[in-house]
Amino acid sequence: MEPSEPSNVTSGEQILYNLLLCDESEQGQRASINESLAYLQELNSFHLDRLQCEPRSLFEQKQAINEEIKNLAFSNYKTFIRTAQCSKDIYSDFSIIDAKLDQLMQKMPPFHQESENFTKNIHSMNWTRRATNQTLQKHNQLLEILEISQVMETCVRNEYYEEALDLANYVKRLDKKYSSTIPLVQQITDDANRYLNLMLHQLLQQLKTNIQFNQCLKIISLIRRLDVFAESELRIKFLQLRDVWLNNLLQRIPTNDPYTHVTKSIEELRIHLFDIITQYKALFSDDDTVYSSATGANQDKLLASLLLNNKQMNESKLFYCWLQSKISQFLAILDKDLRLGVGSRIDSLLSQAMYFGLAFSRVGLDFRALMVPLFERVILSKVSQQVTLAQDKFNESLGKLNWVELCAEKSRLQDFFDSNSTSTIINPPIKLLDFQPLAVYLNVLLQCFNEIRLCLPLSVHSKVLSVIKSSFRDMAKFVCDYEKKSKFDKSEKELFVQFVSYLAHVLVPFVQKCFLSLFPLDQIQKVYGVSQSEMEDFKQMVKLDPNELLVEIGHLIPEESSGEQQVQVDGLNGERVDQEKHEEENVEDAGQESVTEESKSILEEI
Template structure:
């Protein structure tokens, strides 16, 4: 009986070995699926890799009880009776086929997402998202988030490569990069994903997929505005008008995708223009005070003030000619010169909303100048000669009758009363 039982076992084992040897090619093909899929993934043959992964999933569902399919194990066959070549080729992978294929799929997933972090064009984007959808790893909402995260990482890498030494160069290059690449990303997103079909999350509640995209766009616009504000505060020289034009064009281009942010630009440029003007006026007042500390009332040649017999240059149409009489009083002339420089810088970017702030700033500066003139008179009055008294009176008259009206005319050129009246809804004569 023992002999018969042993004989039956040997015969069964022999039949199994013979069957294994006959099916050696098919078995080897199955065992080499992980290696083949790894080769496909590393060489970019994602279509073939997806077909292999789908085949392994079917294999797993049909033969999940076979150890070599699920986990790595020794072949349950007496290899001593196999052909030597079969023994060498039929060695098992250290892990199960399913597990190794999953690792290859993870590598493929990482490679596809990494492609989205490069300067990828729309056709390639469509292929990558198609592969990701077929992998069935992410929900539709997660796929949108992954796409935006990957494209955002690429955009950030471009922005990080822009030199930050010169504020004007940095912000102009940032505007160019954001305007071109951000618009491309938005175009890619809208071509790949449709916000018209409502999707349902696991909880069964309606999910607004469009909110993902619009929140991301809002975040990018906010980041750009913060960068713009930071570079404006660092100083862009006298090129504020050029920068404003570029930003307005950037905002206008985004109106095509429903993200026109030009209204957010005005407060930033308005603040910078007001701050720059205020600083220039403060420096003009300080310089005037310094000059008054060392100023001496002396009679100046008539040629300086444009008095009798000296021709005064005729002003060109549409321009304001500074009062030539101020040349007789260097502190007033230098003060006006500094203010004109500030006015010219302000003219490049002069929103009508600044009229109140600029006027208030100028009134404060003129108040300080008046105090300085009064202090000069109190300090020097006792030593004034008759001629010096007369010159000081002329100094005050030049300040009152020439400098102040001229500054008022400059303000009206910067802020035309008709425009202010239109903004306030008043008649021009009432302003």
């Protein structure tokens, strides 16, 4: 604030004062403005003489003041030097302070940032300290949660599956609450899921072993609780794993002997396949069970509801599709082993296979009809092979036959068989032993009939008859060629004619009798529903007529007496009826339509 001017200053004095103090340097000395004004007023009061002397007086005062200053400077120069040095030092210190202040100002923003960071760290450390204290207080509960993974692994590996599932449910609840905020909970959840997958793998592996029903029920219940598979997927997985186990059992059966292989396969499938069926029926409620329990109109309503629910129907079809595949697998095994050959045990194999097929009727899958073509093919193949073998032996034996030695051999065998004949055993005609080729042929044929008689289906009667007829026709051609190539004398010619007569009137009728024993007419009539009038035509169809079969050697066949012809005609009907009146079981056990042990041994010697 500028000092105020004296109140008694006139305007003229003010103008003079302004003129005297117009210098800028003087104007800056506003501190002495009052003294200047006071001195100016004093000058105004001087006389002219005094004013004239005033410059000199001022000069003298100035000189005096300068002298005083010099004297003061000389007397106090050390003080002035120290003062100057002190001022210099002060100036230097202030310069340093100014530089330091500049540096300080430059460092203030980072310091401020670090201070804020420190504050934040302090807050974080404080929060961590509180969390640590809280963790320490709840140490036991946290330890239990942290040990869930280890405990769950122990339970799964030791097959404590119920406890493992309880732990898994607890982890799921934790995951829903804290997985988004606590990473450790997410890690525990991942570990729990991994051990649940291990548990699922162990349960599925157990389904590949021989397990009892209770254990199977427990395994499926645990898998359902895992909620991994849908219902249809669970059914498929169950059938797949049980199928793997069943196939492993079948693969371990030795394949050296086809009969042993197929019988063992039947036994394994019959036992274990029904176990699987029982387990499946108990584990999964199928619609067919409900449908079978309904009756009348309820079945129609139930069927309509099932048709609307395609998903449920498809699930129920899974089981029967799998059963169909297993039946196809068994039929493939049966077909393969039958092709490899089971020897003379076809009847035993047929009875076991049919019993197996009949057992499947309890689940609505009686597949015995599917096995019939397989056995028909094998039986027809065996008949064809044996008939071909018999014909080959016939041809070979006829080519080596010595007609000169036949008479003596004939009388010896005739006496032997007459003394050993019985009334309950049907033996081949003794007359055939007079000619070795006929006996050899019949022996092979009877051996074939004895092997297949207990397992011979009625449906192959026409094909078997066709094979036999074809064989007789081939025999006639061979005998005709043999007769043309051979040169007989009179006695040999008579024997040859007798040979042809036995072939036509003894061998063919006896084979006819064997055929009717294998395929009884009354059973054919009952099975196929043939009427009595049609039966007469059928008898003519199955009749082996020598004149038709042996056309090539018909000129060599002597005519039969009327009595013998009547016997042959009656043999188509009456022979079978007379046999049934006797003890049928004893005849079969003793070897019906077969040679006795004594006759067979003699035939083999020949």
